[in-house]
Amino acid sequence: MPATPPSPAAPELIFAPVGIAHLTHDNTDLLRAAARDKQRLRVTTAAQLNGTPHIGTVVTVLSVFAVAARAADVLDLPTTVIFDALDNAPAEQIDIDGETYTRTVGDLIDTGHLDRADRVSGFERLLRWAAARSRVRYEFRPYSIYQALPPVRACLHAMASRLEDFRSIVAPADGIVRIRPRCPQCRLMEKSAKNLSIIAGDGVVHLDSPCPVHGRYRETIDITGSDGWYDANTPVRSIQKGFLLSAERDLYQACSVSVDGADWGGAWHAHVLAPALATLGIPAADWPVSVFTPLVLDRSGGKLSKSLYVRYGAAYADLPEAFLNLEVLLDQHGDNALDAIWTEVTRWTAEPRRLHRSYTVDYLANLIRTPASDPVLDQRSA
Numbered sequence: 001m002p003a004t005p006p007s008p009a010a011p012e013l014i015f016a017p018v019g020i021a022h023l024t025h026d027n028t029d030l031l032r033a034a035a036r037d038k039q040r041l042r043v044t045t046a047a048q049l050n051g052t053p054h055i056g057t058v059v060t061v062l063s064v065f066a067v068a069a070r071a072a073d074v075l076d077l078p079t080t081v082i083f084d085a086l087d088n089a090p091a092e093q094i095d096i097d098g099e100t101y102t103r104t105v106g107d108l109i110d111t112g113h114l115d116r117a118d119r120v121s122g123f124e125r126l127l128r129w130a131a132a133r134s135r136v137r138y139e140f141r142p143y144s145i146y147q148a149l150p151p152v153r154a155c156l157h158a159m160a161s162r163l164e165d166f167r168s169i170v171a172p173a174d175g176i177v178r179i180r181p182r183c184p185q186c187r188l189m190e191k192s193a194k195n196l197s198i199i200a201g202d203g204v205v206h207l208d209s210p211c212p213v214h215g216r217y218r219e220t221i222d223i224t225g226s227d228g229w230y231d232a233n234t235p236v237r238s239i240q241k242g243f244l245l246s247a248e249r250d251l252y253q254a255c256s257v258s259v260d261g262a263d264w265g266g267a268w269h270a271h272v273l274a275p276a277l278a279t280l281g282i283p284a285a286d287w288p289v290s291v292f293t294p295l296v297l298d299r300s301g302g303k304l305s306k307s308l309y310v311r312y313g314a315a316y317a318d319l320p321e322a323f324l325n326l327e328v329l330l331d332q333h334g335d336n337a338l339d340a341i342w343t344e345v346t347r348w349t350a351e352p353r354r355l356h357r358s359y360t361v362d363y364l365a366n367l368i369r370t371p372a373s374d375p376v377l378d379q380r381s382a
């Protein structure tokens with residue numbers, strides 16, 4: 001591929017008209033009604049701890065802090081970012097007798113098979129940098145804490161009590177609600193959940209599932225306590241988070257805001273989150289505010305994906321390693337790379353027309369590139 005000439009400045013952007021951008025003068029307008037009479041802002045985001053953050057994750061995390069800082073400033077409210085570190089992501093997959101079983105990142109860290117620093121330090125470095133730059137404090141919340149929060153368990157009980165109402169929302173393809181326990185002895189979890197039974201009792205949810213080694217077991221989740229552990233798959237967790245954030249309006253006198261990449265807007269919001277919040281009977285005025293940050297797209301227009309890069313290597317969109325790995329990015333460009341992205345995302349969070357669009361990985365490369373030395377360009381044209 002021929003080398004592109006270095007560009008001293010970001011390319012001129014053109015903005016197609018977008019509905020929501022016409023409704024707002026400032027992105028904080030989307031928070032204004034929910035923040036009225038509230039005492040603080042709580043801005044929540046989440047990421048699976050599946051390795052070193054890539055540039056898409058970096059952009060999302062910096063955007064979260066930029067949204068929080070802007071809203072704190074405009075609305076004049078104390079603000080906290082809550083980062084949900086999803087260590088329940090699968091880290092190991094084992095096939096036994098034709099069934100697939102998994103263990104989570106957290107389990108493998110506990111047993112010493114994964115190094116916690118490998119999974120967490122990249123995110124911690126990013127969060128510390130963003131907090132210092134934005135002057136917004138943050139909390140790092142592991143999944144084990146999240147799944148035991150009283151509103152999260154109240155939502156679990158509500159869903160377990162009305163499984164028939166939720167099947168088509170959380171599992172439109174097969175109707176299986178995946179609230180999975182793990183074997184108390186070896187921590188294997190049945191991936192398909194096809195032999196799982198979920199039984200709502202008085203103040204408890206029982207989860208019965210088979211272990212291929214240790215036989216059937218029962219995990220009992222105490223709804224008002226912290227006993228028990230369960231893995232909520234992505235739609236269940238997303239719904240629980242909506243429920244939690246709406247409960248925080250009273251619990252903390254907070255305007256709760258969920259900030260996520262734009263792939264959580266659109267179809268996900270329309271088919272999963274919104275119908276579920278309505279089914280749970282949460283009035284629209286108590287729904288958390290959702291703010292969606294721009295996607296970083298590969299050269300084919302798809303969402304930049306580290307797992308695709310791992311699978312297809314250099315054939316995947318011809319991207320430099322620095323874009324897939326925060327450590328390489330910082331080694332090659334230092335904190336200047338984060339500064340460049342920060343400058344960009346603060347513009348997104350101020351201007352609706354910049355927030356409600358996507359950006360290509362090449363657009364970001366142009367921002368990060370320094371005229372004097374250009375490792376990204378060198379690597380790509382080598």
Ligand SMILES: [Zn+2]
Nearest residue numbers: 183186211214
């Ligand atoms: Zn077992």
